[in-house]
Amino acid sequence: MQSRKISQIGVLTALAMVLSYVESLFPAFIAVPGIKIGLANIAVIFALYRLGFREALGISVVRVVLSSLLFGSVLSLSYSIAGALISLVVMYLLKRIRLFGIVAVSVAGGVSHNLGQIGMACLILQTGAIVYYVPVLILSGVASGVVIGLVSSTVLSRLGEEDADE
Amino acid sequence: MKSDKKTRLRDIILIASLAVLGLVLLVVMRPSSESGSTAVVQVDGVVIARYPLSEDGIHVLNGGLNTIEIKDGKVRMMEAHCPNHECVHQGWISRGHQSIVCLPNKLVVTIEGDNSVVDFTL
Numbered sequence: 271m272q273s274r275k276i277s278q279i280g281v282l283t284a285l286a287m288v289l290s291y292v293e294s295l296f297p298a299f300i301a302v303p304g305i306k307i308g309l310a311n312i313a314v315i316f317a318l319y320r321l322g323f324r325e326a327l328g329i330s331v332v333r334v335v336l337s338s339l340l341f342g343s344v345l346s347l348s349y350s351i352a353g354a355l356i357s358l359v360v361m362y363l364l365k366r367i368r369l370f371g372i373v374a375v376s377v378a379g380g381v382s383h384n385l386g387q388i389g390m391a392c393l394i395l396q397t398g399a400i401v402y403y404v405p406v407l408i409l410s411g412v413a414s415g416v417v418i419g420l421v422s423s424t425v426l427s428r429l430g431e432e433d434a435d436e
Numbered sequence: 437m438k439s440d441k442k443t444r445l446r447d448i449i450l451i452a453s454l455a456v457l458g459l460v461l462l463v464v465m466r467p468s469s470e471s472g473s474t475a476v477v478q479v480d481g482v483v484i485a486r487y488p489l490s491e492d493g494i495h496v497l498n499g500g501l502n503t504i505e506i507k508d509g510k511v512r513m514m515e516a517h518c519p520n521h522e523c524v525h526q527g528w529i530s531r532g533h534q535s536i537v538c539l540p541n542k543l544v545v546t547i548e549g550d551n552s553v554v555d556f557t558l
Contacts, residue, residue: 343519345540374447381454391539396481399535399546402465408458412451 278321283329286313290337305410308380308418310337314358315376315422320429323362330354349390356386372426376419381411468532472547475504475511480542487511489530489547501541511545513538 289309310333318326334354338347361379364370370378384407391400477485479498487495489509496503502523503515510530513523516538523538529547536545 371443371447374450405461
């Protein structure tokens with residue numbers, strides 16, 4: 271059972287890396303930086319529901335560190351990790367209170383991810399000038415969260431199995 | 437997957453309220469309709485330069501890392517030495533509350549109006 275879990279974590283981490291890479295291939299076609307679909311979050315949500323919080327945390331952190339080193343920079347690491355951690359904690363708590371479904375969990379994760387990133391960007395830039403991005407980032411977090419949530423929910427039900435009990 | 441009706445309803449309420457929050461903030465924090473008069477350049481939170489938007493010109497900043505162009509009362513990032521050039525893709529800005537951010541170089545260009553720096557009210 272243990273080795274099965276380890277291999278699942280490995281596969282999901284690899285999948286998250288591939289999804290990050292696929293997403294990095296899209297050019298910056300939107301005028302506001304930081305707007306992303308967050309494809310890798312499918313793997314993280316899957317892990318959160320199927321394996322548990324610690325496993326999802328591991329996958330998320332490894333994914334962010336590796337993809338920042340490969341496709342980004344050390345600086346992008348700092349705000350990516352802020353977004354990833356806040357988003358995962360919010361999704362975990364929201365899942366845990368058992369009131370919401372996957373799509374709402376994913377939306378909350380998307381919005382908190384974007385807010386975490388802009389918060390970190392404010393700290394790095396030492397300026398409040400970019401708080402004006404917050405409304406756009408909330409809306410884009412909602413939009414991408416719905417898409418990722420629907421995909422994750424489909425994937426989870428197709429690969430029907432027990433939920434992680436945490 | 438448990439997806440009973442109550443869960444679905446709560447999902448929709450949560451998602452809708454976040455969307456409404458976003459839209460309300462979008463209206464409250466929208467760029468002011470009047471054009472700004474000055475482009476303010478900050479690096480690491482420190483103002484390093486101010487340029488009146490009335491004077492066209494090209495300014496090399498930040499030790500050559502960033503170049504801004506001012507033309508017809510608007511400003512844009514013309515060139516930048518950074519990985520993604522997201523600041524360059526943002527194009528022209530001219531109104532209060534708008535900004536161009538070059539995160540890798542820690543540079544922010546904002547527009548100031550005639551009245552004040554912070555002039556939005558909640």
